[in-house]
Amino acid sequence: MEWYIVLLSVFSVLLFIMLTGLPIAFSFILVSSVIIFNMQGAFGIRQLVLGMYDQVAQFSLTPIPFFMIMGEVFYQSGLVSRTLDSLAKFVKKVPGRLSIITLLGGGIFAALSGSVVANTAMFGSLMLPEMMKRGYSKSLITGSIMASGALAMVIPPSALAVLLGSIAGISVGKILIGAILPGVLLMVIYIGYIMVACIINPDLAPSYDVEESTLKEMILGALKDIVPLFFIFLVVMGIIFTGIGTPTEAAAIGALSSYILTIFYKKFSWKLVYKTLVDSLKVTSMVLIIIAGSAGFSQILAMTGASREAVVAIMGMSASPFIIISTMLIIIIALGFFMEQTAIMMITLPIMMPVIINLGTNQIWFAVLYLICLQIGQLTPPVGLALFTMKGVSPPEVTMRDVYDGAIPFVTMDILALVVMAAIPSIITWLPSLY
Secondary structure: OOHHHHHHHHHHHHHHHHHOOOOHHHHHHHHHHHHHHHHHHHHHHHHHHHHHHHHHOOHHHOHHHHHHHHHHHHHHHOHHHHHHHHHHHHOOOOOOHHHHHHHHHHHHHHHHHOOHHHHHHHHHHHHHHHHHHOOOOHHHHHHHHHHHHHHHHOOOOOHHHHHHHHHHOOOHHHHHHHOHHHHHHHHHHHHHHHHHHHHHOHHHOOOOOOOOOOHHHHHHHHHHHOHHHHHHHHHHHHHHHHOOOOHHHHHHHHHHHHHHHHHHOOOOOHHHHHHHHHHHHHHHHHHHHHHHHHHHHHHHHHHHOHHHHHHHHHHHHOOOHHHHHHHHHHHHHHHHOOOOHHHHHHHHHHHHHHHHHHHOOOHHHHHHHHHHHHHHHHOOOOOOHHHHHHHHOOOOOOOHHHHHHHHHHHHHHHHHHHHHHHHOOHHHHHHHHHO
């Protein structure tokens, strides 16, 4: 049977089963089990189970629960409100002031939570009422909040980056380090867009009187509410970057530091500890099941020879690595319109990574570009998770059309950033080269 028929058949069955409502991970495990049992019987199932165990028993996955704990602590403790108040003292009378504060806050908490849903829900709850009160355009409100949430997919520590590194067999530490500058660049591009858009059309964000803060108040606010959070990020990434510890050890120190910070702010409670541990355990379990499901899919591709034949076919499409890589990135973006990000990784990485290796392309560079393509999927209908999270925390007068309209400019900015980073690889590769 031709490789493309195998792939098309597997994808079609997977899509049908996922449409029934069965979770993605279990859909992959079900399809893999049935196909492998038909091909190799009980022996194949034993190999499948062993393959799943090998996938989830990797030391590279251990940062995930600690990064999840960090995000849950900051989300559940409400420390974000204090940080936003301090940021507001620095952002004076600029076009789109509240949207810019949202993006700056999103960048800070993306470096601490790693969760798109948590960031979007948090900033939607905190900033949307104030922006509505000030007469901001609904599309600008929803767009800036969703963009602030989507930053958590790229700015480390990103749980999806850890998952990507595990499935693709790439250094998790290098992916996290390589994503730092791209994450900052994305935030700068978003802020630049908002300022230009509000200068061209002031009705998007009507100006209002801002209470002046003294230099002393600004410095004290930053020292109390911004610097401690930034210090945790520096400690986590510094441990990874300098090689003092592994990403797991860095993540564990970050999780412990987040609890210590809640004690400092008098937000600590044993109820907080219980809730953050339970919630992070739920998400971590889901991630590990997803990874186990990807093992079965990889085995199918290997057993049928579909992955090998697909690599040969893709390599024969064009003599230009640029065209091949561009085509793969476009495919990822297109899949983001219809599929969830983890499913995209599980389907495409076993096929695309051998191509990247054969091309001799920098794997960290491709991995970060891949992350940005997945981020675009968070903002595109009909299945963009950030879109539905935004709608879920919005009042009835904010329609789904407003949410879609808000996402379009930021998707455009993402594509612009993607082109810039593809054209200037050093934006991604410079920091990992020092690692």
